[in-house]
Amino acid sequence: MGSEFTLGLGRKKKKSALPEPFARLQDTVCRECQNLIPAAQLAKSLQVCPECGFHMPMHPYDRISTLVDEGSFEEFSQDLTSGNPISLTGYKEKLDQARGKSGINDAVVTGRGSIDGREAIFGIMSFQFLGGSMGSVVGEKITRAILAGAEEGSPVILVTASGGARMQEGIFSLMQMAKTSSAAALLDEAGIPLFIVLTHPTTGGVTASFAMLGDVAIAEPGALIGFAGQRVIEGTLKQKLPAGFQRAEFQQDQGFVDMVVPRENLRHTLSFLLQTHATENKGWMNR
Amino acid sequence: MDESVISNTIEEIKLLAEKENIDISRELDDLKTKYASSKGDTWEKVQLARRIDRPNTLDYINLICDDFIELHGDRHYGDDPAMIGGIGTVDGMSVTFIGHQRGHNLKENIARNYGWAYPEGYRKALRLAKQAEKFNRPVVTFIDTAGAYPGLESEERGIGEAIAVNLKAFSVLRVPILCFVIGEGGSGGALGIGVGDKIYMLENSIYSVISPEGFASILLRDPQRAQEAADLMKVTAQDVKEFGIIHDIIPEAPGGAHTDPSFTATKIKERIITDLKRLASRNPGQLIRYRSKKIREIGHFNENNEQAQDLFKIFTKAFSRS
Numbered sequence: 001m002g003s004e005f006t007l008g009l010g011r012k013k014k015k016s017a018l019p020e021p022f023a024r025l026q027d028t029v030c031r032e033c034q035n036l037i038p039a040a041q042l043a044k045s046l047q048v049c050p051e052c053g054f055h056m057p058m059h060p061y062d063r064i065s066t067l068v069d070e071g072s073f074e075e076f077s078q079d080l081t082s083g084n085p086i087s088l089t090g091y092k093e094k095l096d097q098a099r100g101k102s103g104i105n106d107a108v109v110t111g112r113g114s115i116d117g118r119e120a121i122f123g124i125m126s127f128q129f130l131g132g133s134m135g136s137v138v139g140e141k142i143t144r145a146i147l148a149g150a151e152e153g154s155p156v157i158l159v160t161a162s163g164g165a166r167m168q169e170g171i172f173s174l175m176q177m178a179k180t181s182s183a184a185a186l187l188d189e190a191g192i193p194l195f196i197v198l199t200h201p202t203t204g205g206v207t208a209s210f211a212m213l214g215d216v217a218i219a220e221p222g223a224l225i226g227f228a229g230q231r232v233i234e235g236t237l238k239q240k241l242p243a244g245f246q247r248a249e250f251q252q253d254q255g256f257v258d259m260v261v262p263r264e265n266l267r268h269t270l271s272f273l274l275q276t277h278a279t280e281n282k283g284w285m286n287r
Numbered sequence: 288m289d290e291s292v293i294s295n296t297i298e299e300i301k302l303l304a305e306k307e308n309i310d311i312s313r314e315l316d317d318l319k320t321k322y323a324s325s326k327g328d329t330w331e332k333v334q335l336a337r338r339i340d341r342p343n344t345l346d347y348i349n350l351i352c353d354d355f356i357e358l359h360g361d362r363h364y365g366d367d368p369a370m371i372g373g374i375g376t377v378d379g380m381s382v383t384f385i386g387h388q389r390g391h392n393l394k395e396n397i398a399r400n401y402g403w404a405y406p407e408g409y410r411k412a413l414r415l416a417k418q419a420e421k422f423n424r425p426v427v428t429f430i431d432t433a434g435a436y437p438g439l440e441s442e443e444r445g446i447g448e449a450i451a452v453n454l455k456a457f458s459v460l461r462v463p464i465l466c467f468v469i470g471e472g473g474s475g476g477a478l479g480i481g482v483g484d485k486i487y488m489l490e491n492s493i494y495s496v497i498s499p500e501g502f503a504s505i506l507l508r509d510p511q512r513a514q515e516a517a518d519l520m521k522v523t524a525q526d527v528k529e530f531g532i533i534h535d536i537i538p539e540a541p542g543g544a545h546t547d548p549s550f551t552a553t554k555i556k557e558r559i560i561t562d563l564k565r566l567a568s569r570n571p572g573q574l575i576r577y578r579s580k581k582i583r584e585i586g587h588f589n590e591n592n593e594q595a596q597d598l599f600k601i602f603t604k605a606f607s608r609s
Contacts (some may be wrong), residue, residue, distance in 0.1 A: 077590070082588055083587040084587075086520065116384050137586075139585075143583065167505065167520075170522075171497065175478075175586075176521040184455050185579075185582075208461070209450075213451050213452070227442060227450070228435075233439060236436075236591075237438060253445075
């Protein structure tokens with residue numbers, strides 16, 4: 001790949017140190033089993049409930065520190081912030097609140113890092129930031145991450161967590177589905193893998209775009225993955241949904257997920273995928 | 288643009304004209320009337336867009352095409368009556384048509400599932416688009432749905448995946464695609480056949496990320512406030528055009544498309560003919576580059592980074608290879 005176009009995505013910048021992993025964690029009541037789990041225990045279990053195995057939503061920086069080689073992460077487009085495209089009253093305040101609470105500027109953190117020495121482009125969504133909803137910033141950052149992968153020849157790993165499109169940005173949020181999916185088409189063209197890790201919950205416009213376009217789709221156990229919300233479906237059908245509906249295991253049975261991988265094994269699985277898709281392992285024809 | 292911004296701008300121009308001693312009162316009055324009539328009442332437009340007697344996809348196809356044959360099925364699961372498609376002839380050109388299909392009465396609507404398509408509908412659309420690509424035939428889509436069907440079987444068969452694959456595939460289809468929002472453009476179900484080279488909305492159609500009712504119940508916490516939600520969301524063709532997301536608005540007969548379907552059909556047909564003539568000069572690589580550029584530019588954000596660079600160049604470079 002040529003270098004006549006500079007990406008300006010942080011290559012020249014010093015690698016910034018990630019915040020201390022799990023420093024923000026507090027004692028948490030598991031929303032699946034209602035047990036109170038102390039913060040120290042959650043940090044040790046990578047925020048998997050030790051009582052019921054529920055994989056809780058993680059802060060993107062915590063996720064990154066559990067996945068990438070120490071000191072290898074360079075963040076992209078950190079200062080990208082949302083405008084108010086449909087001039088909706090109260091949206092700016094909502095964003096400020098979410099920023100204050102999460103310490104990030106929008107619902108995704110993207111950047112370059114390595115796993116066991118193999119470089120990849122990462123995009124990690126945050127459900128805690130306005131429900132992980134996709135507006136202009138999420139769409140732009142995911143798109144840039146995918147394009148960076150295509151340009152550099154690095155695999156792209158996207159960890160999803162989202163309630164769907166960000167309604168506060170109206171039609172602009174809907175169009176981010178087209179934008180991210182169109183970028184994914186470029187990876188096909190360039191022969192670069194896209195690995196998707198679906199985490200709890202991944203629904204709506206994110207499911208109906210890049211989240212379902214992985215060459216390999218991994219899901220965390222028990223993650224809710226679907227297009228329509230369960231209450232909406234129940235409203236349509238006027239009946240209760242079966243147990244396990246739209247969960248990771250259901251999606252594997254239906255054929256939409258390649259494998260369900262517990263959090264403690266995720267790094268290993270991704271490392272294997274990076275290894276098997278590395279250029280040096282494409283030499284079977286030369287034997 | 289905000290109403291207050293426009294009225295402020297008008298005031299500024301007035302002051303400037305007074306200062307320069309120019310009489311522009313007539314021009315200003317014209318401008319004000321034009322603005323008011325173009326804006327219209329949002330809820331009125333929502334209701335017009337949803338009228339049961341509003342011309343639907345097959346109505347337009349029959350009015351536009353000299354001949355048309357419908358093709359059925361996704362080759363995997365079945366045939367979805369809420370999404371139709373086939374091959375028609377327009378002014379001597381073969382064109383693939385794809386569209387959501389609603390009914391004009393209860394019986395038809397039940398048969399058509401009110402235009403709520405299942406995954407097999409989107410997969411049929413994809414099959415027909417790919418078929419069009421193979422035979423170098425342009426694609427015209429008619430968007431008219433409240434959304435993809437939110438049901439159990441729809442989820443089981445992967446409605447999210449079906450739409451996602453269409454977004455990706457349509458963005459790199461090697462033949463021209465023209466999209467017309469003819470009624471209601473609802474959410475991902477609309478966008479699933481809405482990626483193209485030229486996107487149009489009929490004068491009284493709407494396009495939104497979620498229905499006004501959905502927006503009202505989630506963000507305003509009261510489904511009764513749909514009218515207010517429609518205003519807040521800015522869903523009309525005029526709004527969406529102002530956002531730069533669509534290319535143009537197709538006029539309807541006074542009172543709405545239902546009063547004179549052939550009026551709008553003629554306007555759509557004219558647009559199809561001129562656009563296809565124009566797009567014929569683009570090779571597949573150029574088509575895809577322009578289409579991607581347009582999609583790529585949609586977004587509204589701030590960035591302080593001095594190194595902010597033109598990723599579009601990379602996109603262009605990558606697709607100039609194909």
